[in-house]
Amino acid sequence: MSDLLAICDAAVEMAVSAGADEAEAYAVTGRQIDADLQKNDIQIAKSMGTDGLGIRVFRRGSMGFAYVNGLKEEDARDLVELALGIAAAAPPDSYNGLPDPAPISKRDGIFDSAMESYGVEHAVEDALAMLRAAREYDERVTIDGGGVAAEFGAKAIVNSKGVRAIEAQSSIYCYIMGMAKDGEVISSFDYQFDSARSASRIDPAAVARVFAAKVVDSLGAVKGESFSGTVILAPKAAADIVVYPIEHSVSASAIQKGTSRFCDSLGESVAGEILTVTDDAALPDGFATTSFDREGMAPRIMPLVENGVLKNYIYDSYTGRKDGRASNGHAGGGASSVPSVSTTNVVVKAGESAFDDMIAGTDRGVLVTRFSGNVDPVSGDFSGVVKGGRMIRGGKLAEPLSGTMIAGDIFELLPNIVAVSRETERLFSVVVPYMSFDGVAVTCG
């Protein structure tokens, strides 16, 4: 790991010697192991390195960036020249620059040393466990694709103002997608996944069983009816329709560019009181948990929406400088990308309603298991197809639905959010409960 800091040090020094006013090097190293499923079988196993080095330079107020998928000193030398060439061609911006060093506290649960020995044979075993579990659940289940991907490595950052940090990281995720087929009847297409920082914390077979149950349940779907009424979004659909526009809208970059519905809304009510959303870079085992961001700053835990009230915007150093404040540690991106404002783990606080009670309390509505469609995070408009959905009648889950669409403006719906479930689901870096809304347009063709 010390080599990683050494190459960053060398790159920054080269850039400054070559004429950069400020320079930053961000490097990653690691090994990735994949076992992919396809056509109800193992398709391919892979093992490969993931080294990369990104150099950002500033000269006379202009920024340049270059990336190479290697960690050699000669790579760094080429990059410096390229990045400076780009800076020479780029227009200056008085807000450009790098952040000063700030204390970083080490966050736990990002790295499991046991992952170093997680090899191809383990990935194959876990992928096969998914395949078996899905097929054993019901032989009508057919697996389009899936797999297990594990990574073990480290990231490091050095900048010419004294930022210097390194962190080991490990991750694993498994996913499975497909449908159920019963003769000519094909279910809704669906997928399920799980992710963690350690192989001991995912259960591929359980993931496959949940997937299998969902696709089997959606067999025999029928067209529903057109009405305006209650829609209960399952966590995957809520992540797309609710969380994604909120993530976009709290970004200082969107605020400054006027492309957020939350402009000038700090301290104001933007949602019903039952909604609380937090950006939590310290979430144990979180996929985006980190001790430092893409600029080497410690991400602060940020309440975004608290009891319906907008509490904070998230900043990197550029947007911070523009608003005359410090970064709160939300520069996202990897070695190959220029840093930009990004959330880390986003947690929607569990509510007080049991999911079963949410169904029982709905006279006529739709449960949206998955949403396939457009969500415009700027305007809040969403429009798309209900996947694996179920009609709710008289407080009970009724027939599975096909050909049913929902549409609305999420920012208009948020103030009238009806219920948030106790149950939550973790979807990579997002933790989401079930949420229900009234007055959603449901269309059936």
Added chain:
Amino acid sequence: MRDVLKTLVADAKQWTELRVHDRRSLQIVVRKGELEAAAYRKICGVGVRVLVNGTWGFSSTSSMNVSSIKAAVRDATIAAEQSSGGRSERIERLADCELAVGDFRSGDAEDVASHSTEEKTSLVVETEKRTRESSSRIRSAMCRYTELVDEKWIVSTDGADAHIEDTKLEFVTSAVAAQDGEMTFSYHGDGVTGGWSDLFARWSPEALSDHVGRVAVDLLSAPYAPGGATTVILAPDLVGLLAHEAIGHTVEADFVLSGSAAADKLGKKVASELVTLVDSGRVYIGAECAGGVVLVDDEGVPARKTVIIDSGILTSYLHDRESAARFGVAPTGNARAWLYRDEPIIRMRNTYLEPGEGSFDEMVAGVANGFLMRGAGSGQADSNAEFMFGVQEAYEIRDGKVGQLLRGASISGDAFDVLRSVDSVSCDFEWATGMGHCGKGQPAKVDAGGPYVRCKVVVGGR
């Protein structure tokens, strides 16, 4: 380079494919007057694929020296050996075909390099500014230029020996307009396999700015589209999106083998007889610089024209060498890998509906009550052929006349049902989606297009 690779595969004890891929990319993004990114990326390495005990193994290295490539061959072999026990259906053979030997070139890297980074940056800055300043109601604009300059060498134990150069460019701009707390979005651009002038042949930067700005502003005063099943005329961009997303993916042989909606339908009528749907690596129609040009795929198979649906009858799937052997057909040149560290998988290239004989005006005149739809928003489709696409501009058609612009529309349905409902195909043709990427685990540059098509879909609205 080819000689080094040939020596290495000559030593291989099993089927081995070495693919050196050197990608140089430049991306410039300006948003609301800020240069968000001006980034140069060099991604170069060797992807190694082996077939051991009827099972694939893959590894890659970013080091180009012989010992590193040999180590990657070893890692790929171990990966194959360790997974072969878990594979229930072994790959008995790969489909034979005449593998590519020689030099292949698409795009114009020299022309692109002759334009300086300063010129490219200024153009992006100016275009964003023009888009943003095209109306006082534009709140923010974005412009992005991307160039991908690829050089590849593909060598395999069974005879592939190709050197490939390819250059693909994209130029897009978008605008967000706002009024009375409402916001609208518009996005357009072009993507080509070609040189600098090809990129601006259809849309000059100025015309693009003006168009995008105007659409975003016009949408502000547009009422929401009503929902329901109805007759629509799809413009070439939406026809291309339908051909690619909703039909094309279902005929990718890997999805077919997993039970997609196109499984067991070869030789059967799946669409109106007015529909002929093609996927081609080389270009046989429209502008030659389509954004998904592939002369030789990443298995070294020459990429030709594949007629997927011929006058309504499903005639072919899209194959790599593994699936072609399984179906007993010739590979279609659809195996593509995004980077050296990705293994080739079945992907589309340029996917389109052949033009027909109808006229656009007559098509509109024949609609009593429906919509003209143009401008592809984001789309999603499942392998059961269910699709949903956002539509940027929907225009009412009443009594044979195009009327008011509507917003917030989307279309959905079963893609084969939609193709069966086609009752008119115009004689026009346009490539229309070259500025985007297709995602299937890895990205891929693709293009799609077609004529205007009249059909029935479910319109989602309010």
